[in-house]
Amino acid sequence: MKIADLKIPGNILLAPMSNVTNLPFRLMCRKYGASLTYSEMISADAVIYENKKTINRGISCEDERPLGIQIFGNSPETMIKAALRIEEIYKPEIIDINFGCPAKTLTKDGCGSALLSSPELIHDIVKELSENLSTPVTAKIRILQDMENTLEIAHLIESAGASAITVHGRTRQQQYSGKANHDYVRKIKQELSIPVIANGDIVDEISAQQTLEYTECDGIMIGRAAMGNPFLFKRISHYLETGELLEYKQCSQRVADIREYFSLLEEHELMHTVHVKAQAQWFTRGMKNGRHVRKNIDVAKNIDEILLSLDRMCKDAN
The missing domain is CATH 1.10.1200 (Non-ribosomal Peptide Synthetase Peptidyl Carrier Protein; Chain A)
Known part of the structure; x- marks a missing residue:
């Protein structure tokens, strides 16, 4: 898979997860076949205020490159200041913008999936970062109840200069309940020219293959199913390459x-x-x-x- 000028050796990605995707966990996922890993999400406001604990979430090493660092916020001005600081410190291969997290700790401040109700602000944030960073900018979203509104946001993200988009097939209201609707992901892939990555309900070898085949996406992103189970990447990559289930204890x-x-x-x-x-x-x-x-x-x-x-x-x- 290719995002901007970055060639990624594969198309199975580890999702950014708070209190989960620290450096050691990312290293294990890379060892087992994750093509690209993302840091825990980082608050743009915390970076501006030089919160060391928050900034340290981007700590990396050469063994896990390429690395994506995900940030969240609700102000284009704050987001670009924070992103430039992260770019300077860590030089990640990708900076991702969180428009999908449904956690109240984010949405109460108008961040994460709360921004899905403000398409113009999403466009402004992506445009500001895309035009001022040397690092490729990507975005992660959730779907809305309405297909057309979801497509509008996806198109706005592309037109603002994003190099790729990840789509979690659940709404903000669903949190992590119910089933992910990959019809939306499939439709976005059909309409956009940038890489589209499918996320949601990819829990094993079969669901990985079915999601790739149905959505025709460029890649898949695995989140909660990998928690405590980094070997899942080995199983999935083996199955996608050989069509056979990997035997293991x-x-x-x-x-x-x-x-x-x-x-x-x-x-x-x-x-x-x-x-x-x-x-x-x-x-x-x-x-x-x-x-x-x-x-x-x-x-x-x-x-x-x-x-x-x-x-x-x-x-x-x-």
């Missing part, structure tokens, strides 16, 4: 992955930035006795006890 793979994840957190001195127990619990989703193990993790006193609970989970699964 789910439990031992999950435990090996969380051990590597913890090791990378230590290596990059980021262990203090995460909620260790919560992230360990993600790695148990869908596993036999997972609920019981999550309870054990919740009362664990240290990482060794967490890993012991996970090891026992695998032993019971065999």
